[in-house]
Amino acid sequence: MKVTFDKAKLLAALLPAAGISQVKNTLTTVEGLLFECPPREKYGKFEGDLSSTCRISAFDLDKGLQTTVECDIQEEGIYCINTSKILQIVRVMPDGDVTIEIDDRNRVKVTGGQSSFEITAQNGLDFPTMPMFIGERVYQIPQHIIRDIIAETVFAVGQNDPRPAFNGALFRIRDDKLTVVGCDGNRLAAANTELPAGSPDAEMVIPGKFLMELGKMLRDTEDELTMIIGRKHIIFHIDEVWFFTRMIDAEFMKYEKFLPSTYRLQCYVSPGELSGAIERASLITEDKLGGNSKPFVKLSFESDSRSIAISSVSAGGSVFERVPCAMDGEDMAIGFNCRLLVDAIRAIPADTEMLRIRLNSPLMGIVIEPAGGTSFVDAAPEPEVFGDRALDVKGKDHEGEKEYMYFVMPLRMNK
Numbered sequence: 001m002k003v004t005f006d007k008a009k010l011l012a013a014l015l016p017a018a019g020i021s022q023v024k025n026t027l028t029t030v031e032g033l034l035f036e037c038p039p040r041e042k043y044g045k046f047e048g049d050l051s052s053t054c055r056i057s058a059f060d061l062d063k064g065l066q067t068t069v070e071c072d073i074q075e076e077g078i079y080c081i082n083t084s085k086i087l088q089i090v091r092v093m094p095d096g097d098v099t100i101e102i103d104d105r106n107r108v109k110v111t112g113g114q115s116s117f118e119i120t121a122q123n124g125l126d127f128p129t130m131p132m133f134i135g136e137r138v139y140q141i142p143q144h145i146i147r148d149i150i151a152e153t154v155f156a157v158g159q160n161d162p163r164p165a166f167n168g169a170l171f172r173i174r175d176d177k178l179t180v181v182g183c184d185g186n187r188l189a190a191a192n193t194e195l196p197a198g199s200p201d202a203e204m205v206i207p208g209k210f211l212m213e214l215g216k217m218l219r220d221t222e223d224e225l226t227m228i229i230g231r232k233h234i235i236f237h238i239d240e241v242w243f244f245t246r247m248i249d250a251e252f253m254k255y256e257k258f259l260p261s262t263y264r265l266q267c268y269v270s271p272g273e274l275s276g277a278i279e280r281a282s283l284i285t286e287d288k289l290g291g292n293s294k295p296f297v298k299l300s301f302e303s304d305s306r307s308i309a310i311s312s313v314s315a316g317g318s319v320f321e322r323v324p325c326a327m328d329g330e331d332m333a334i335g336f337n338c339r340l341l342v343d344a345i346r347a348i349p350a351d352t353e354m355l356r357i358r359l360n361s362p363l364m365g366i367v368i369e370p371a372g373g374t375s376f377v378d379a380a381p382e383p384e385v386f387g388d389r390a391l392d393v394k395g396k397d398h399e400g401e402k403e404y405m406y407f408v409m410p411l412r413m414n415k
Helices: 007-018 083-092 143-151 208-217 271-285 338-346
Strands: 002-006 032-037 053-059 063-070 072-075 077-082 097-102 107-112 115-123 137-142 168-174 177-183 187-194 202-207 224-229 233-238 241-246 265-269 297-302 307-314 317-324 326-329 332-336 355-359 366-370 403-408
Touching (some): 002 007, 007 053, 007 063, 007 083, 007 208, 077 083, 083 107, 083 115, 137 143, 143 208, 143 224, 168 208, 202 241, 208 241, 265 271, 271 297, 271 307, 338 403
Antiparallel strands (some): 032 077, 053 063, 063 241, 077 115, 097 107, 137 224, 168 202, 265 355, 297 332, 307 317
């Protein structure tokens, strides 16, 4: 095989593919990238110009990526090249043409300008077969919609949790609305957005690690991606890239049952002021002096001062700050792992002007949502606390609105 690429185009194709290929695997072929020059029927149909196209694929048996790059094919071939080696070499090559030449002994020669490298390759025909990019349910969605909803929820997805569903995010499509929910047992993030009329209903659990990679690939644009739901895989077609993963075969929890049905405290606060105060408190809570690496941050909701007092004490210091708020209900103090709160506040959309926070007790979770409320939580004020008064937005119609909600579990504070 002998193929010449433009360095910039080749590097642009290698970077997303390199994020998929595993470092270690029992199959050595999936530790590399498959170069098809030109594309073969075995690894999927291709309708472009076969004489000037190289298809690059990465696949770790669960998730994968396939993309194409324009090239000049002097000798055809199909080989698997080690991911980290080819990426590092192309990165340091001078700008201009890069030629990859592989002989019958699988020795790879990469040349460009006055630079030359030699590595080894494997027969590409040993690369595992990937799933077909087909499915009965197909959606056309602007990239920024999926990008935003992932950013608002993926931080709450578990990492290597023994409960399989917690390692993924729920994607539920009902009545032309996409709802995404992530939960790791300590926090929950939910968001929804409108889809085009006639979108077929569906429900699946998508691995969180895949969604993180997908979010990096998406742009803040109205350009549409294609989402295809197959029998076992979900596929995203973005520009020239096919990105897919095996869905998690587990039922997601009935998260609605874990959200509080009543509240004894309700307050409204600026997201910018709350975020700044909690970020500053994290400087103390993450202090590892004295072996105490997880001191809690305390939020005291005080009606007399009309503020939230935010404080924390560790072996290395302390912090205290007040954030003004409008509140009604019982005064209450509650403690949290500061990192859980920081992640939730950071995920709040930048255009949010005011937050609504609701609490039931210091031992139950805190609900954070936009001031106008959402359809996720249908909580009622405790009559013994509020009587017939409440800073509520009863009966608000959320039809057509984009919504988000965060639920964070507290820590038990030492008295």
